Amino acid sequence: MGNHASVVHSLRELNYRVRVSNDQAVLNEADVLVLPGVGAFPSGMKALHSLSLVSYLQEQARLQRPIIGFCLGMQLLADASYEHQYTTGLGLIPGEVVPLINPQWHIGWNSIECVLQDPLFQASDGQVFYFNHSFAYRGPSEYQIGLSRHHKAFPSVVRRGSVVGLQFHPEKSQRPGKELLKSLISGLCHA
Amino acid sequence: MLDDQGLCSGCLIHEEKDNLDWAPRWEKLTQLVAPYRSTDGRNYDCIVPVTGAQDSYYIIYMVKERLGLNPLLVTYNKYFNTPLGIRNLSNLRIRFNCDILCQNVNPVSVKNITRSTLLQFGSMYWPILAGQTVFPVQTAVRYKVPLIIWGAHQGLEQVGMFSHEHEVEMTRRYRKDHDLMGHEADDLLSIFDTLKEEDVWQYRYPDDRDLNAVGVKGIYLGNYVRWDPKAQHEQMMREYGYKTSVFNRTFDCYDFVDCFNYMDLHDQLKLYKHGYSKVTDHVSREIRFGRISREKGLRLIRKHEQAPLKYHGQFCAWLGIAPKSLQFMLDQHRNPKFWIQTEVGKWEFNGWSARHELREISDHQAPGLSGSFEATDTLEYDRSAEYITIGKGWP
């Protein structure tokens, strides 16, 4: 679930050609696969299963196709989530998705701190992006490129090879979001 | 729009004209403009958009004579210029002794846009509205003269969108939303494949960074002065030689004498699309000022609303289309809420002024008020009814 218009619009504004599809033949044509998402983890995975996209995405990750997940899309990249009930994810980046506690959610504009050197994100270090979530990724530190701090720090940018997850919504983050998307997509495509 | 007591916002806001204390408001205005006065006399104090009609004389009178500012006048060439309007504009800058800058957008682009917007939106006025509202702002940025002084705010005067006390200023949002019917220059490119960037770039609003860097601020005199177009025009006729003309489609002789189309073809389109025309706006204004009764107003509307056009031939010749094609295009924009086609080429009008319950007010004779607006000349002035597409040959 979720609305793709903002994602599509912001990518088109950056002069990328964008198609919205769940058809593998169409997806095969793309240079980058983007997995946006709003809603709960179990229903997100259920949708991917029913569209036969789980094994497809796993296969594409093995082939080192660039895959980017936003918000729920990022969480789906992990092994599993505790949202509602324990549900396995795509398993593209080791780790789990756990509830935020005290406070139970993180809403609004927050900065990211790059803690691992990564040229794709260096220009966005310290920039402010829009977050809207109540679960967060927890996993090995080698996949955590950037952190954000609410009361505690949590990973807001994760990466394993050509698979990247962003806990925030770059498409709803005005200019900093567009700049990050541009750097990220051109970096992944020319890697 | 009505409030929970059933009062119309336009009337509510109009009441402020008699309830506000205008002396401190004038004081506010003088304080507001004070920081914009050029201290070394090497630049203008402000920019004032003008035409050969509407409130231009009174605005310049206020700015130059009453506020003592040194304005740069800017005007946008609307192509449908009447000889009388050209004369009025020329007389304006001579009598008030002002510098003026004129924007002439090339005829090919203007005609391209007019053709496209007429067909699609039923609007022949987009380039004029866009040009008149953007050229002053572009000039403010380019000349680094941040203050722009306008007359009355149309949204406040007619519909009551704002209170005078909100002291509303010029915004890009209002221009797009109302002046341009929701379509800015770049929006036209995605709507029409007939238009290219080279046709519309002159109409682009300066971007936010430019506006902020220069500190552009557009203010409306109507928030600080009790605005009364009729009284103001009459003063300008007496004291500065503003000339006026009779119109078929309204009783007001003062407002739109600079254009062959505004009170003619453009006004007919308004009636097609919205079910009322400019005469209704004029009547509402005069009723609110207490100068005519509701009944008299309705008679005036009945008299003028369906009056025949005089100058559509000139428009067809200018745009290069046949009168029949024009009528076909216009008919596409008749709002079915107000117009019923009874047979080919025949339409029945069903707007509010034609409503049954109003019929008992007789529609013969519309005496009274028309005499109190004085026409001192004609749109043609000293020649035939042809567009003066650029003001050559005028002093």
Next chain:
Amino acid sequence: MLKKRLIGTVIVKNGWAVQSFGYRRYLPLGKPECLVQNLDRWGADEIFVLSIDRSSGRLGPDFKLLGRLGQLGLGTPLIYGGGIRSVEDGLQVIRLGADRLCVDALLHDDVEIVRGLSRQLGAQAVIASLPLSYRDQRIEWLDYRTKVSTQVSAKDLDAVTLGIVSELLVIDWQHEGQPGGFDRRLSAHASLPAEIPLIAFGGLSEPGQLIELLSQPRMAAVAVGNFLSYREHAIQKIKTQLIGMPMRLPSYESMYSLTTDV
């Protein structure tokens, strides 16, 4: 650090964006999508579209408006409120592009539906709108449809919000549209559930007042409506006056500069 937000509010009545004064007087402003697009360009931190006649008219959410807003491709998060009657309504609002939703009438009518929305979308997506007034050191909660205000206790408000919504929109409805009118006793009142962050709305225009509210630790955001339509760059101008507060800085978009030195 998490920033505090300046929310641009667009009140919609009968399909038109309006200025609203004290929940009873309205002045028309224009097309909601024009106001929303403009707030997006100005860099508001969040945009709140509130259709005020959908619940009283039993019309459901304004899906057509949401569809048009979706077409704008906003780069700013969007909150929608108005006419949400069921979980399905709420899901459809999100599908059409809103990031979060705001409920008011539903809190009076059926809090279980609000709980259902929260379960489906996560509480972070749900905001409770509370039009309040202050009398004799107590707060009263208005049901705007019947225009009846009822005194409420902490327990009453806990029951409809705790664990269900992520933020409370505290509206000073009586002073809505009145410059500097917001009654700060409302947002500081002990009856409001202490665990839930607040958004203040209604009569917010003066920098000193905004700074005072934003200095309260639990105040996550301030929402401004009418006052944004009076001048150019109203969002940026307010932000400039709030420099020093934990907020994003004002920014000015540049697409086609006329000046060579920019």
